[in-house]
Amino acid sequence: MFFYVAFIASGSLGGFIAATQLIGALANPSRASQVADIVKGLGIDIGAVSIFAFLYFRENKAKNAQEARLSREESLSNLRLRVDEKKIIPVSSLRGIARLVICAGPASFVTESFKRSLPFTEGLIDRGVLVVPFVTDGNSASFEFEESNEELDKRRKRLWQLAPVYITEWSEWLTEQKKLAGVSSESPVYLSLRLDGRVRGSGVGYPPWNALVAQLPPVKGIWTGLLDGMDGRVL
Structure with a gap:
């Protein structure tokens, strides 16, 4: 889960930088040829953030379910x-x-x-x-x-x-x-x-x-x- 957070942060930073570059390229006609590559990189960053966010929340849900199960079993053991x-x-x-x-x-x-x-x-x-x-x-x-x-x-x-x-x-x-x-x-x-x-x-x-x-x-x-x-x- 730590690595998922790290990858999400890295992808988010990359996406922010790519978005900034895209805005600059769109505003400058001389950089129009770079737009396609910047959009491609932005798409990769967004995809990576989405995948790792999904994996993080799935892992977190499984962890919470396990903790709840262990808590229920501990309560049962004390009855x-x-x-x-x-x-x-x-x-x-x-x-x-x-x-x-x-x-x-x-x-x-x-x-x-x-x-x-x-x-x-x-x-x-x-x-x-x-x-x-x-x-x-x-x-x-x-x-x-x-x-x-x-x-x-x-x-x-x-x-x-x-x-x-x-x-x-x-x-x-x-x-x-x-x-x-x-x-x-x-x-x-x-x-x-x-x-x-x-x-x-x-x-x-x-x-x-x-x-x-x-x-x-x-x-x-x-x-x-x-x-x-x-x-x-x-x-």
């Missing part, structure tokens, strides 16, 4: 979650441990999201997924377990065991995300995080449980190592 009756942790504590999927909407939406996740429970758990059900309408979501398979029900409860704490802070964060994404404040949404805590996917509607199972690598075995957490590009 609190209840693990059980005695334990409350910040989201950042789960970096490198779990891939969070935040499911935010009215109680009916969260309940339906829970039902849709049931066929994919084992695959989601194997990939380190934990769900944060954030009910936004003040009602209670219904999580009903069949109790027919004790081990499977235990895994389902583990998948949905987290709960947001300090709802006002969560609401403010979610409102800001929707505003920046141009999403209606009433729309139910989901956000999925990578193992490193950065947002890898989001959308309006139900989380794509089948896609998460298909795309995410297991958290054990040959996938454990240097590139842990680098599962998908950052939004």
Whole structure:
């Protein structure tokens, strides 16, 4: 960006000098033969300034977007979650441990999201997924377990065991995300995080449980190592 500014300044200076020369040539008939070359040089200067100005503003826009994203992710990392009756942790504590999927909407939406996740429970758990059900309408979501398979029900409860704490802070964060994404404040949404805590996917509607199972690598075995957490590009 420093070089872009330098090139813009250089091109602007060259354009100013060329414009001055053009005015002088137009005012002096004896220099009429120089007009074409001066105009050509002026055009090159204007073109260079335009290109580098475009590159500068594009780079600046990307920098601002990155800073905003990092700020949002930092705010998210400081939000609190209840693990059980005695334990409350910040989201950042789960970096490198779990891939969070935040499911935010009215109680009916969260309940339906829970039902849709049931066929994919084992695959989601194997990939380190934990769900944060954030009910936004003040009602209670219904999580009903069949109790027919004790081990499977235990895994389902583990998948949905987290709960947001300090709802006002969560609401403010979610409102800001929707505003920046141009999403209606009433729309139910989901956000999925990578193992490193950065947002890898989001959308309006139900989380794509089948896609998460298909795309995410297991958290054990040959996938454990240097590139842990680098599962998908950052939004």
